Amino acid sequence: MDQTTLVLALLPILIIQLALMIFALVDLIKNPNPNGPKWMWAVLIVVINIIGPILYFVIGRRNY
């Protein structure tokens, strides 16, 4: 397997992570009343990949 196919094969992982992050960030910006400070959630979503957005969706949006 050469380099380019390898990169192409790994691209979906990156896309899914980015999509989760963007979804979470957009929702955070639009959310008037998140559960906790906004900047903290922004940092968590960006820094901790995968787990950060999930934590925001589950805990930060107050819809648990």
Add this chain to the structure above:
Amino acid sequence: MKQFSILMQKEWRENIRNYKIYWVPAIFILLGITEPVVNFFLPQILESSGGLPEGAVFEFPTPPPEQILTAVMEQFQTIGLAVLILAYMGTVAGERKSGTATLLYVRPLSFPAYFLSKWVMASAISLVSVWVGFLAGYYYTLLFFDRVEGMELFQMVGTYSIWVLLIVSIIVAASAAMPNGGLAAAVAFAIYLILQLTDGLFGAAWSISPVKLPQYAAAWLADSPDSGSLAGAIGITALIILALLVFGSWISWKNKAKTKV
């Protein structure tokens, strides 16, 4: 029936608005992809993480594709389960807490239809997530390793789906029984641990226990599991799910006064 379809529409809309319909499958796809990829790059990962003496040589046998898919299933068993619990721990309890439930409970609501709509939606999203997760894992295993018979994968995923249904039933019933999502998650997780523990301690002699379903699912890849005990396990699981549905409807009716106004 009319009530049920309206409640289903409500559930559908809710799951779109809280993005569960996107992120639950996304996590399972990610889990499904990661396992074959990590296995493929294991030599390089070990090399670059360091700590090895100069000139150390490793001979890695290429793992058989069946083993990779079993590993994907084990990922679903741990992280996937945690994700499902997180996603659906508040499906009834959170609604009572946020006050949405008050709007429902003041109407002449059929609680079986209410609970069933919750269960059907949670099951549908969980099952689809598990299926796309396995599909992604299967595709990457095919890409990096070797092919697994499509039929074997189908049988494995089918058997595993029944286990997923059981887990979702436990989570949704716990959510109906507990005052808040956190407690529901704790109870669902405790039930899961107790099930695993009893199976680990006394399970050697019980071939028809629901906890054995993931093992039977994995057994499809090697050869086929004992059909008698598989049928028995599926039958018992179906009975437990049915009992959980009845219990859930009853407990959500009983707890209706606990809703916040």
